[in-house]
Amino acid sequence: MESPVRAKARAARIAATLADWYPDDVHTALEWRNPLQLLVSTILSAQATDVKVNQVAPALYARFPDAAALAAAPIEDVETLVRETGFFRNKARSIKGCALGLVERHGGEVPRTLDELVELPGVGRKTANVVLWNCFEVPGIVVDTHVIRVSGRLGLTVHAEAERIEIDLMALLPKDEWAPFCNRLTYLGRRVCSARMPRHSECRLLGDCPAGQAQT
Ligand code: SF4
Structure with missing residues (x-):
């Protein structure tokens, strides 16, 4: 020992x-332009490669550019846009739930603490720590x-x-x-x-x- x-x-x-x-x-190999994008892309990266997520995500962000738009998005549309990353029904549900949590509890912004992030639907400690480090330089x-x-x-x-x-x-x-x-x-x-x-x-x-x- x-x-x-x-x-x-x-x-x-x-x-x-x-x-x-x-x-x-x-830093992560996921591509992002704002904390919301990295949060969603990290959710999408479960059981998927970063390369695949980077291919798929831009169309999602172009169609639904902020948390309010994602929260209000028809679930079928989100499922179609993220289908290629696998487990697309669960991921679409998590993304919409997470976006709704951001709108209702954080004014549509991504919070900067682990405790607040892991309370969002679909967000575990791994996803939260990816966002905290890459977006806000919070060590984790x-x-x-x-x-x-x-x-x-x-x-x-x-x-x-x-x-x-x-x-x-x-x-x-x-x-x-x-x-x-x-x-x-x-x-x-x-x-x-x-x-x-x-x-x-x-x-x-x-x-x-x-x-x-x-x-x-
Ligand atoms: S390849 Fe992996 S298992 Fe092999 S020496 Fe490196 S870290 Fe260790």
């Missing part, structure tokens, strides 16, 4: 290596499917639940590292540490990665 001091030191080395490897990848741990997988392989957590992983990473890293670290971990998961074929021999984290060392 790794001591807390050694775990923090290893996490700091991993963060430094990732920062050197992916210096510019500190964004735990997506890549962060779950890669942080486990790196031995930074023994948990599989997003909220437990969030707590573990918060304890290991300084606050200003939280969001950049998670973004870089996501990029690593997409490019090198994939679910099916992690390329350990090409990975600059191999020296600090128990899973990688066990496989090589």
Whole structure:
């Protein structure tokens, strides 16, 4: 069992290596022009690639440009516009519910606190933290499917639940590292540490990665 001091030191080395490897990848790959767009695009990104969301979302925002328009949009129209991202009925319902919550509780604006964001329909901690960091520079741990997988392989957590992983990473890293670290971990998961074929021999984290060392 790794001591807390050694775990923090290893996490700091991993963060430094990732920062050197992916210096510019500190923000989401989702494209957005205002906080509402990022909020909706993050809802759309569940079980969909950022590339697909970036293809689909502009037509939605052109047709329904603000929270009031989205809240009043016919659900069938929203479903049609977001269909290609998958789970389109649930997503359309979440988007409309979220927009209605913004109109009724926040004057149509996206709030800037985690507590307010997660009270909106369809908005979980991951979505809230994506918006808070990317739009308002509020630090947070964004735990997506890549962060779950890669942080486990790196031995930074023994948990599989997003909220437990969030707590573990918060304890290991300084606050200003939280969001950049998670973004870089996501990029690593997409490019090198994939679910099916992690390329350990090409990975600059191999020296600090128990899973990688066990496989090589
Ligand atoms: S060494 Fe392998 S398992 Fe570890 S982070 Fe790199 S690719 Fe993933």
